Amino acid sequence: MPTIQSEAIFYPNLAGSKAYRIPSMITTSKGTVIAGIDARIVDQTDNPNQIDATIRRSEDHGKTWGPVQKLVAFAGEGLDGAAAIDTSLLEDEETGTIFMIYCHSPGGIGLWNSEPGIGFDADGRRKLFDNEGNVYFLSQSGKVYDIENNVTSYTVDENGYVFNAGQAEGNIYFKKGIDPNESLLEARTCFLQIIQSEDDGLTWSKPRELNLSVKEEWMRFIGSGPGCGIQLKHGDKKGRLVFPIYFSNEAGCLSCACIYSDDHGVTWQRGESPNDGRELDGEILSAKTISEGKQYLTESQVIELPTGELKYYLRNHYTLKRTAVTTSTDGGKTWGEVTFDMTLIDPICQSSVVLYPDLGDGKVRVLFSNPADENTRVKGTVRLSEDGGKTWPYSKVIEEGYYGYSCLTVLKTGEIGVLYERVYDYSDWNNMDIQFAKFSLDWLKS
Numbered sequence: 001m002p003t004i005q006s007e008a009i010f011y012p013n014l015a016g017s018k019a020y021r022i023p024s025m026i027t028t029s030k031g032t033v034i035a036g037i038d039a040r041i042v043d044q045t046d047n048p049n050q051i052d053a054t055i056r057r058s059e060d061h062g063k064t065w066g067p068v069q070k071l072v073a074f075a076g077e078g079l080d081g082a083a084a085i086d087t088s089l090l091e092d093e094e095t096g097t098i099f100m101i102y103c104h105s106p107g108g109i110g111l112w113n114s115e116p117g118i119g120f121d122a123d124g125r126r127k128l129f130d131n132e133g134n135v136y137f138l139s140q141s142g143k144v145y146d147i148e149n150n151v152t153s154y155t156v157d158e159n160g161y162v163f164n165a166g167q168a169e170g171n172i173y174f175k176k177g178i179d180p181n182e183s184l185l186e187a188r189t190c191f192l193q194i195i196q197s198e199d200d201g202l203t204w205s206k207p208r209e210l211n212l213s214v215k216e217e218w219m220r221f222i223g224s225g226p227g228c229g230i231q232l233k234h235g236d237k238k239g240r241l242v243f244p245i246y247f248s249n250e251a252g253c254l255s256c257a258c259i260y261s262d263d264h265g266v267t268w269q270r271g272e273s274p275n276d277g278r279e280l281d282g283e284i285l286s287a288k289t290i291s292e293g294k295q296y297l298t299e300s301q302v303i304e305l306p307t308g309e310l311k312y313y314l315r316n317h318y319t320l321k322r323t324a325v326t327t328s329t330d331g332g333k334t335w336g337e338v339t340f341d342m343t344l345i346d347p348i349c350q351s352s353v354v355l356y357p358d359l360g361d362g363k364v365r366v367l368f369s370n371p372a373d374e375n376t377r378v379k380g381t382v383r384l385s386e387d388g389g390k391t392w393p394y395s396k397v398i399e400e401g402y403y404g405y406s407c408l409t410v411l412k413t414g415e416i417g418v419l420y421e422r423v424y425d426y427s428d429w430n431n432m433d434i435q436f437a438k439f440s441l442d443w444l445k446s
Contacts (some may be wrong), residue, residue, distance in 0.1 A: 075161070112221075364389040
């Protein structure tokens, strides 16, 4: 059995970044492969950390890759820097627009210390806070208003730098307490943001905020799947754009959901969480009130079956160490019972799942990638189902050693591409690279 070839397309010190993590990937209508990643500038750790949303593109089905493109970067340095973390990609095939979502957090803030709130007022103005905790409001023009709606002497430029009557007074994205001239800071919470490309990923827009439409005041963290979203192709929700996300409640406990757009990405809504109304160990749950780790549903990915039903694969912290699954018949607005797929062994890690295009033979092919071990992120395995995910008769181990987060895509050649995290030297966790490999259905079934 021939082994598949792989190569590192992101690796330590490439383009000035010490580390890379969290792969996302899609194949566009034009056949371009876009690989998204966190450029973790000084260290591989999650936020709080200086993290930039980054991509590389391949126009020849993953044979060669273009330069590293930095799409989003915020102010601050090192572990005190602000972040654009955990990317997810999606193309609207009807318009050709490509979207990326990610989590933005200010310096010093990450998943576990993010404060509740959406960070905006009812008019969509960003809330800013001074050292005494007084609230101000930042308008789109850069002017800053006080609580009584009077314009102040503060202004904020597009990079977050604050000026008071022309004098530099810090940056709204900085970690609290690191700038002696600190004046105003944005809310110490997490923000779901979106950017888009109209030219197959060559150039990208400035970020737009999604918190106003998809986050609640009781939520602390909010972030993407990560990996990829989908566009629905069947039924009365045809054309809908769907991105998996997850978030935490005031107790810091995690649930997932999908956000969706029916107007080509102009506006977005959040559906219910599979944790809403879920029965687990005799208790009826809700995302707002869950309080135990075993109730967590976190990073997630979704596919659409030919029936129009969505099938949602969920990282979870239950004791079974199996991937959880649920389905939706209304395009991701509500979900049915959460079950566990006993074939999908999982050490509590993100996984990737994609639908293979219909070959006209009545088989519904689904591909799934994760570290298939109950205890450790090793034994990177790709599985194939031909009955819509009911059974997984085919599997291959593509990486015996460390295998972290991954993302699958189907190339225009019909081959399957996978982007995954590999640690090649355990003496330092910065010694992780991001491998790209590709293989055929025949290889997977051989």
